[in-house]
Each structure stands twice: as C-alpha cells, then as structure tokens.
Amino acid sequence: MKSTISVLKADIGSLAGHHMVHPDTIAVATKVLSEGKKQGIINDFYPTFVGDDMEFIISHNRGELDQKVHELVWNALKEAANKAKELGLYAAGQDLLSDSFSGNLKGMGPGIAEMEIEERPSEPFVVFMADKTEPGAFNLPLYKMFADPFNTAGLVIDPALHDGFKFEVLDVYEGESIALNTPEESYDLLALIGTPDRYIVRRIYRKQDNMLAAVVTTERLNLIAGKYVGKDDPAMIVRVQHGLPALGETLEAFTVPYLVAGWMRGSHYGPLMPVSQKDARATRFDGPPRLVGLGFNLKNGRLVGPSDLFDDPAFDEVRRNANIIADYMRRHGPFMPHRLEPQVMEYTTLPKVMERLKGRFTKEEGSKKAKASIYTSTESNE
Numbered sequence: 001m002k003s004t005i006s007v008l009k010a011d012i013g014s015l016a017g018h019h020m021v022h023p024d025t026i027a028v029a030t031k032v033l034s035e036g037k038k039q040g041i042i043n044d045f046y047p048t049f050v051g052d053d054m055e056f057i058i059s060h061n062r063g064e065l066d067q068k069v070h071e072l073v074w075n076a077l078k079e080a081a082n083k084a085k086e087l088g089l090y091a092a093g094q095d096l097l098s099d100s101f102s103g104n105l106k107g108m109g110p111g112i113a114e115m116e117i118e119e120r121p122s123e124p125f126v127v128f129m130a131d132k133t134e135p136g137a138f139n140l141p142l143y144k145m146f147a148d149p150f151n152t153a154g155l156v157i158d159p160a161l162h163d164g165f166k167f168e169v170l171d172v173y174e175g176e177s178i179a180l181n182t183p184e185e186s187y188d189l190l191a192l193i194g195t196p197d198r199y200i201v202r203r204i205y206r207k208q209d210n211m212l213a214a215v216v217t218t219e220r221l222n223l224i225a226g227k228y229v230g231k232d233d234p235a236m237i238v239r240v241q242h243g244l245p246a247l248g249e250t251l252e253a254f255t256v257p258y259l260v261a262g263w264m265r266g267s268h269y270g271p272l273m274p275v276s277q278k279d280a281r282a283t284r285f286d287g288p289p290r291l292v293g294l295g296f297n298l299k300n301g302r303l304v305g306p307s308d309l310f311d312d313p314a315f316d317e318v319r320r321n322a323n324i325i326a327d328y329m330r331r332h333g334p335f336m337p338h339r340l341e342p343q344v345m346e347y348t349t350l351p352k353v354m355e356r357l358k359g360r361f362t363k364e365e366g367s368k369k370a371k372a373s374i375y376t377s378t379e380s381n382e
C-alpha cells in the first residue's frame with residue numbers, strides 16, 4: 001500500500017504580534033487530529049510551529065489532496081482559530097480565507113506539501129519549515145541539494161544520483177509549469193529559479209526512475225486573496241539517503257544564510273537563519289526569517305521521530321553570520337536592496353501609500369513614458 005506524507009500549515013493567529021503560535025491553539029488542533037487518528041482517517045501526525053505558522057506533519061494512506069484528510073485539518077485549524085479569537089491572539093484566522101470547506105484545502109489559504117510514495121524499507125525524510133519568507137526561498141537550497149556537486153558529493157560519487165534530477169518549476173504569475181533536467185539543463189533552470197518570487201521549484205524527481213524526492217508548498221496567499229495578507233511562509237518535504245542526497249547533504253545547503261524576501265511586512269530581504277524548534281520565533285524586525293528542519297522516518301505509514309536538526313553547534317556559525325548580515329541589511333532602512341523591488345512591493349501595502357501621491361506629480365516637458373516592470377514588455381513606449 002502506498003503511504004502519503006502531508007505537510008499542511010496555516011497562520012491562524014499568534015501571540016504578541018506575528019511572533020509565535022500559542023500552545024493552547026496547538027492543543028485544540030491536536031485534539032481534533034487525535035480524533036481523526038482514532039477514526040482511522042490518518043495514521044499519525046506531529047503538530048508543530050515555526051513563528052506564527054501552525055504546521056501539521058501527517059501520515060496516511062489516502063493519497064494527495066484527499067477530501068477527508070483536508071477536511072480534518074480544516075476543522076483542526078478552525079478550532080485553533082476559534083481558540084485564538086477567544087485568547088485575543090493577533091490576526092486570528094488570518095490564513096483561513098474561506099468560511100466553509102469545499103473538497104480540499106487548495107485555494108483556501110493553508111499551505112500544502114504532499115507526496116504519495118512507495119515506502120522504502122527505511123524511509124528517512126526531512127520537513128523544512130520557514131517563517132517570514134516565500135516558497136521561492138527554497139529554490140537555492142534545492143538546487144544545491146539536487147544539482148550542485150560542490151554541495152552534494154553523491155552527485156559525483158554515487159551512481160544512483162549521478163544521472164541527475166528533474167525539477168518541476170511553477171510560474172506563479174502565469175499559472176503554468178515546466179520540467180527541466182539537471183545537469184544538462186542546469187543553466188536554463190537557473191535562468192528561471194533565480195527569480196524566486198515568480199518561478200518556484202515545486203517538485204523534484206530522480207531522473208533514472210522518476211522517484212519523487214521533494215515537494216514544496218506553492219500556494220501564494222497574496223494571489224489567492226487578491227490583497228496582501230502576509231507572506232506565504234513555505235514548507236517542504238525532502239526524502240533523503242539511499243540514492244538521494246544524504247541527510248547531511250540536504251542540511252549542508254543551509255550553511256550560507258542567503259538572502260530571502262519577506263522579513264518585516266513581507267517587504268525586505270534578510271538572511272534565512274536555521275534554528276532549533278525552541279528558537280522558531282520571529283523577534284528582531286519580525287525575524288530574521290527562520291528555518292526549522294525536522295528529521296523523521298516513516299515506517300508502515302507511521303511517523304518515527306522527529307530530530308530537531310538545526311539544534312546543533314555545527315550551525316552556530318551560520319546563525320552568527322546570519323546576525324551579522326541582518327545587522328548590515330538593517331542599516332539600509334527603507335532603501336533597496338534591503339526593501340524589495342517595486343514590482344514585488346505591488347503585493348504589499350505600499351501601493352496604498354503611493355496612491356496618496358497620485359496627482360501630485362507634474363509632467364516634465366518633452367519626457368517620454370517608459371515601461372518599468374520586467375513582467376511586461378521591456379521596450380519603451382517610443
């Protein structure tokens with residue numbers, strides 16, 4: 001029988017600002033999921049959080065986008081949101097964009113990463129969860145894990161990885177996807193995924209046998225809701241070992257605190273800081289963007305674990321560097337390149353401020369209008 005790993009997540013309200021999930025909200029959600037486990041809808045689950053995002057790691061045998069599993073999670077999130085309202089938590093119910101459940105969670109606000117797999121004799125996997133950034137933030141580490149031999153020694157040494165991987169990339173603006181193979185199409189892949197707010201690595205398959213290796217949440221809250229309702233803090237599932245990147249090769253991809261979009265008001269670049277579960281709280285300038293990694297095994301459809309992977313002195317130096325980069329970026333204040341570029345700011349609250357300046361500009365004699373957005377034609381209006 002095939003097993004499904006589902007990571008389903010939402011911000012249903014948080015303590016002291018967009019800071020951390022309140023334990024009482026996790027407790028009520030856990031009650032609902034425990035009931036679902038008793039009823040046999042799911043086999044197992046692990047409730048957790050990063051920053052203000054409640055995250056459920058669930059195992060079951062019902063496949064992806066299953067109505068019963070998603071309805072169970074919707075009910076758990078609703079109960080948690082009610083508790084958040086009762087406690088007066090901030091932004092209670094933020095990511096629950098619909099009043100009633102219909103079919104599955106797609107388009108309803110929660111983030112979804114699911115993989116239906118043939119369980120290997122030993123099935124190790126990692127769930128990475130980030131707060132105050134966006135799904136494209138995983139483009140860089142996924143490329144390093146699955147396509148960069150300077151990160152993943154197995155790409156050179158292990159014949160099972162040597163043929164490379166297939167990356168499925170979603171264009172979130174056009175709503176279309178493309179599959180590109182590595183190593184032979186690496187440059188084409190990089191040409192796309194180097195623009196992480198638009199092109200998001202959604203799934204990765206091992207090329208030699210099409211084995212599903214990684215899945216990322218790709219919901220875009222701002223495009224669903226039509227207005228800014230927070231960043232789409234991402235999560236992903238990465239299978240490891242035995243012909244896939246080793247656990248240590250997946251973690252190695254996070255040893256550089258690279259810059260991601262998000263942080264304060266979803267409007268700033270900042271370093272992604274890998275932290276332990278206990279430090280998975282947004283503090284300085286609502287961040288810096290945080291990443292948690294939990295390692296599990298799946299056995300006969302049940303979860304074994306987790307191990308809190310970044311709770312390790314081996315990542316102390318990465319965190320120290322992240323803080324140095326955070327200091328440096330913060331000194332730019334409201335200036336780019338700390339603040340995001342204008343075409344991305346369109347999905348924040350900035351346009352409301354710009355609206356107020358409309359009508360106050362006076363036309364310069366003889367000037368011509370040029371198109372500014374890279375998402376429209378680059379030709380000027382001659």
Ligand SMILES: O=C(COP(=O)(O)O)[C@@H](O)[C@H](O)[C@H](O)COP(=O)(O)O
Pocket residue numbers: 011017018051052091131132229230231232233262263264265266285286
């Ligand atoms: O990015 C943020 C929240 O995003 P999130 O809920 O984590 O997706 C925060 O920085 C808020 O934008 C900031 O705290 C202002 O929040 P409001 O006061 O406008 O709610």
